[in-house]
Amino acid sequence: MEKRISLAHGDGGELSHRLIKSVFVEAFGHNNEAMFDASALTIPVRDIAVTTDSFVIKPVFFPGGSIGKLAVAGTVNDLAVSGAKPLYLTCGFVIEEGFEISDLRAIVSDMAKEAKKTGVTIIAGDTKVVERGSADGVYINTTGIGIYENGRKPSLQFTEGDAVIISGTIGDHGIAVLAERGELGISVPIDSDCASLNTMLLKVCEEIDDVRIMRDPTRGGLATTLVEIAEDFSLTIVLNESSIPVREEVHGMCELIGFDPLYIANEGKAILIVPNEHKDKVMEILLQFPEGKDAAVIGEVTGTEKGQLLLETPLGSKRLLTRLAGMMLPRIC
């Protein structure tokens, strides 16, 4: 077989056919047809969740993962935070002419592995090839379908005193990727947190029947995601700065380059807002999982009218946090 992707791999003819068979069908274990056409499914229940995400991360391999692992975990997490059990995934590839087929194979293998781990089936795929210089390696779209099995979606109903929990340290993904790109000037011994959180989050939903909301703080980081929640539901949320878990290496690197870890992307973390009386139980569940071992209660809902996010510093002053603005972190996911 050829070593690199050529335009003919995308023309729908003989080479496309061979690429799909030898790379995708082999890894995903599908028949031909399913990769080309609509896949017919009988889903277990009629209440479903659907989400879509395109991944353009640079570089495609990074400490702790690859665009393949990320494309599965990212979409799985979007479903899981909505309370849905992820079941099916589609994948659409846009590949640059000249891309190494061995790299493509490694990426697809990472997807297959992560899909297996999370229990999702890849049910349909598509491959397009663009000329050299019209993409940068490979971009992947994954669209996920999950089911609401027991009807336990987060309620999106909040009250004063609700606790804000983060499932682990923040900023690991963004800093790992920037370091791998060589943009930090020095090497940082840190892995991306890229991970699928479905098992952990669904366990929380099973045990606690009034989870308020769950969200994964990816692009824009913890602060931007919480600003969105505060605005969408008119909440005042106060974060306690000293309780937010940040790895020392991430903290140091952020100081050095002038970034705020609150705005750095995560790919294996979830924000959970839960009733105050259940926060200990939720923490207990999270701490049982490797993905939740650094979980912490980091703040609380102090009002249900204004729509603002405040950060309380160790000295007791409070400052208003806004969405990420003007910090250029392209292609972080």
Added chain:
Amino acid sequence: MEKRISLAHGDGGELSHRLIKSVFVEAFGHNNEAMFDASALTIPVRDIAVTTDSFVIKPVFFPGGSIGKLAVAGTVNDLAVSGAKPLYLTCGFVIEEGFEISDLRAIVSDMAKEAKKTGVTIIAGDTKVVERGSADGVYINTTGIGIYENGRKPSLQFTEGDAVIISGTIGDHGIAVLAERGELGISVPIDSDCASLNTMLLKVCEEIDDVRIMRDPTRGGLATTLVEIAEDFSLTIVLNESSIPVREEVHGMCELIGFDPLYIANEGKAILIVPNEHKDKVMEILLQFPEGKDAAVIGEVTGTEKGQLLLETPLGSKRLLTRLAGMMLPRIC
């Protein structure tokens, strides 16, 4: 608002938020949340079809359509040929830094229009921005979910004598796009056939209860799609060359540049294989629709063992057709 897409439009922060609100939410009529997160749905039945397709067509506007119209129609058609009624669509955008926001708006408006026309709802979206030179304008992934309402999927069971029908002239899309790119050296007064076929094809499935198969001959054209069908189901299919509808302009242009219309992409055509005794009824249905006005019976299944596609010329000789190979038509869809 800014005139062009900047990297900050893709960072998940303030500008991303404004772009989504002002371009996508405005056109698709959604609340914020649905565009960011998993969309929760209750689907009418549990038998569903799912398909995914990425669109990288160049140029993004062409006679008869745009990448936006195509991204909806293409995925709608993938569902419709499987016998499913298209209901929901997700869309994922990869946009190059510097892309004109007015063009993006026009594309999104075309998507909204085509979605409305076909009765599908856009339920989730995602936007990524890559640096100048890391994409060419905009790429769109659409993933579609349809339902099998009355259980009338094509049977995929064939017998000798089954009729092969094409719903209209072939090659219009490919030639229109090549002409628009200036690759033909002369202008050709031809529009792409880009169109959603769901209403027409579902009407056929409703009226005829043993449709064998339906497929849309996009990349690779009529011949490649029929080779796939012949191979997948071990059929011998004989096409009657003189009955295949080809516009004079397409025919002439193909002669001039040495292309075979049998291998040129279509974006608003369907192949239908139906029992011989129902071919007249199917033709009658197709001819009622503007999209089917040039439909023709173009061949038949002559055997169910071999897996080959033959073309019978007007002089009575037969030649074996294979998949598209070695004809460079990148970014035709």
